[in-house]
Amino acid sequence: MPWLRLLKVLLLDVARDLLRHRGQHLLALLTLASGLLLAGGGLLAVESLHRWVSRMEAMARITLFAAEGAKLDEAEAALKRDPRFLSVKRISSAEGSKRFLETTRDAGLMLDSLGGEPIPESLELALRPDLLSARKAIEVGESLRNLPAVGDVVVDQQRLEAMQKSAALLRRALVVFGALLMLAAGFSTGNVIRMSILSREEEIATMRLVGATESFIRTPLILEGAALGLVASVLAVLGLLALWLPLSRGVGGLSPLMVQLARTGFFSWPSLLLLSALGTLTGAMGAAWGFWSTQRAQAKRQAVLEEAVG
Numbered sequence: 140m141p142w143l144r145l146l147k148v149l150l151l152d153v154a155r156d157l158l159r160h161r162g163q164h165l166l167a168l169l170t171l172a173s174g175l176l177l178a179g180g181g182l183l184a185v186e187s188l189h190r191w192v193s194r195m196e197a198m199a200r201i202t203l204f205a206a207e208g209a210k211l212d213e214a215e216a217a218l219k220r221d222p223r224f225l226s227v228k229r230i231s232s233a234e235g236s237k238r239f240l241e242t243t244r245d246a247g248l249m250l251d252s253l254g255g256e257p258i259p260e261s262l263e264l265a266l267r268p269d270l271l272s273a274r275k276a277i278e279v280g281e282s283l284r285n286l287p288a289v290g291d292v293v294v295d296q297q298r299l300e301a302m303q304k305s306a307a308l309l310r311r312a313l314v315v316f317g318a319l320l321m322l323a324a325g326f327s328t329g330n331v332i333r334m335s336i337l338s339r340e341e342e343i344a345t346m347r348l349v350g351a352t353e354s355f356i357r358t359p360l361i362l363e364g365a366a367l368g369l370v371a372s373v374l375a376v377l378g379l380l381a382l383w384l385p386l387s388r389g390v391g392g393l394s395p396l397m398v399q400l401a402r403t404g405f406f407s408w409p410s411l412l413l414l415s416a417l418g419t420l421t422g423a424m425g426a427a428w429g430f431w432s433t434q435r436a437q438a439k440r441q442a443v444l445e446e447a448v449g
Contacts, residue, residue, distance in 0.1 A: 328425030368422025
């Protein structure tokens with residue numbers, strides 16, 4: 140079929156040009172991969188945070204801490220009769236202190252500075268599924284503050300909601316930062332394509348003389364940029380995978396929260412496709428800009444020459 144033969148010619152032309160100018164293309168490839176690595180790292184952080192928050196929401200609790208020197212016997216008895224809660228678990232001061240020590244490496248220093256066992260006994264309350272949303276859980280938590288011997292009430296959903304807001308802010312910042320990175324990477328690709336066009340100026344002029352259309356000349360160059368973008372996406376994903384694997388295994392004594400976020404998983408398939416499409420599109424658009432800017436510069440130069448001759 141004619142279009143298959145044409146596609147073969149175009150792809151061979153792209154491959155030959157990539158090999159012919161491999162030094163220039165390597166520079167563009169590394170620039171694209173660096174931008175995608177940073178943008179992809181932000182995307183992975185946001186996706187991991189969302190997954191972690193979603194998992195934590197299903198296990199979220201309301202915790203009641205005893206006032207200083209008080210016991211939660213009366214509150215425990217009342218809460219066990221409350222239909223809003225599936226379970227009521229009493230946590231001793233010693234157990235609460237042990238849990239706190241497991242949260243961070245600096246927790247022991249904080250407890251030592253306070254002296255003794257400062258974590259008071261508490262009650263962990265599991266809400267009914269229909270009350271797990273942040274708004275409803277916070278309302279339930281506020282209604283428990285007046286129970287006897289209760290010194291403080293902590294609602295997990297409230298902290299998770301703050302994390303979701305932080306994730307939303309991070310996502311917006313990522314969009315802006317990622318757009319700037321991709322813009323710079325696109326210009327880098329475009330400059331490489333411009334050099335490729337200038338080095339093949341006589342060849343392109345001959346193609347025009349024998350009837351080649353601008354679309355026929357432009358297509359291999361755009362495919363070339365798209366190929367660079369796709370390979371850069373693969374390199375970025377491999378780089379992020381190399382960073383994620385040791386992090387998910389807790390190598391280097393990193394923060395437990397960081398390890399837990401990493402253990403929620405690597406990129407989802409939609410995110411991988413998004414990152415690949417972003418790299419491919421950036422490379423193709425950069426190549427299109429390189430072709431257009433070169434054509435415009437050549438047209439201006441030709442106009443100046445014709446004016447000088449005239």
